Amino acid sequence: MSAPRPGAATPPATGPAPSLSRLTRHADAGRVLLEGVTKRYAARGAAGVDAVAGVDLEVAAGEFVAVVGASGCGKSTLLRILAGFEPATRGRVEVGGRPVTRPGPDRGVVFQDYGLFPWLTVAENVRFGLRQRRLPRGQRHRIAEEFIEVVGLTRFADRFPGELSGGMQQRVAIARVLANDPAVLLMDEPFGALDALTRTTMQHELRRLHRETGTTVLLVTHSIEEAVYLADRVVVMSGGAAHGVPGGIAEIVPVTLGEHRDVNAADFNELERRLSELVHAGHRPE
Ligand SMILES: Nc1ncnc2c1ncn2[C@@H]1O[C@H](COP(=O)(O)OP(=O)(O)O)[C@@H](O)[C@H]1O
Ligand SMILES: [Mg+2]
Numbered sequence: 001m002s003a004p005r006p007g008a009a010t011p012p013a014t015g016p017a018p019s020l021s022r023l024t025r026h027a028d029a030g031r032v033l034l035e036g037v038t039k040r041y042a043a044r045g046a047a048g049v050d051a052v053a054g055v056d057l058e059v060a061a062g063e064f065v066a067v068v069g070a071s072g073c074g075k076s077t078l079l080r081i082l083a084g085f086e087p088a089t090r091g092r093v094e095v096g097g098r099p100v101t102r103p104g105p106d107r108g109v110v111f112q113d114y115g116l117f118p119w120l121t122v123a124e125n126v127r128f129g130l131r132q133r134r135l136p137r138g139q140r141h142r143i144a145e146e147f148i149e150v151v152g153l154t155r156f157a158d159r160f161p162g163e164l165s166g167g168m169q170q171r172v173a174i175a176r177v178l179a180n181d182p183a184v185l186l187m188d189e190p191f192g193a194l195d196a197l198t199r200t201t202m203q204h205e206l207r208r209l210h211r212e213t214g215t216t217v218l219l220v221t222h223s224i225e226e227a228v229y230l231a232d233r234v235v236v237m238s239g240g241a242a243h244g245v246p247g248g249i250a251e252i253v254p255v256t257l258g259e260h261r262d263v264n265a266a267d268f269n270e271l272e273r274r275l276s277e278l279v280h281a282g283h284r285p286e
Helices: 075-083 122-132 137-150 166-179 196-213 224-230 266-281
Strands: 032-043 046-059 064-069 090-095 107-111 184-188 216-220 233-240 245-254
Touching: 032 075, 046 075, 064 075, 064 224, 064 266, 075 090, 075 107, 075 184, 075 216, 107 166, 122 137, 122 166, 137 166, 166 196, 196 216, 196 224, 216 224, 224 233, 224 266, 233 266, 245 266
Parallel strands: 046 245, 064 216, 064 233, 107 184, 184 216
Antiparallel strands: 032 046, 032 090, 233 245
16 A cells, blocks of 8 residues: 555644543443344345344443454444444443443444535534533534644634535544544544545544543554554454354454554564454454
């Protein structure tokens, strides 16, 4: 790939700490638990097929977990279940110690097809959730400005989504979710539509915000490099319809590279290579 490496670009200047912080949350609010989770999609006139089966995963509050795996292994399915968009067929799904039954403000969702309100400006889109939370007007404006700056769209705050490129719209969606300071951030290929340089900037910002806010992050990504650069642990999924077995977790690999990660370092590349092998192995050890 010719894309700039995440660690290669100059990190943006560190801005002020986010206006909302983990101090406003219950310490355990960001804990995520999946136990024996199975999702079966009904098929017309057939018994249906398990998209994922027997998924066990525990994520500590404040942890950053990346999820990688070949297409069709159930990554998006797991995120949609955690988001509360659809129920698991079997198993236990909890966030902050409570069963997930529907979407909620404790979970911020950035999916590629998760749209903005086209009739609201960029700033109004970002302020939307803050308004619902009945924050005072001054605070709403300050927080929105801050996160619009984080995603580099200050000059576009008064534009409408339809006037922006797909990548810029995606950045608005990210700002909108971050502004709400969710206990858990669920991101499904959030940077896929961005150009390489913007993607690198957004990775730096996500890393910084994660450190500052203590938000739990579950990030589905195609990029193993992105996973190793950002995550505390990388969940490798495998299986799926193409393999004739339900999708599931093949391996969970801790990233023991410390705080300052150098994408050109030997240990970074070694971990990338190992994860790449696991993903491409494609089968699921029994
Ligand atoms: N709404 C649905 N109805 C039927 N099958 C689905 C539905 N959503 C996903 N699937 C199937 O579930 C499996 C996992 O899909 P998905 O979670 O999107 O995988 P990934 O995100 O890892 O590419 C695939 O075989 C897919 O075809
Ligand atoms: Mg997917």
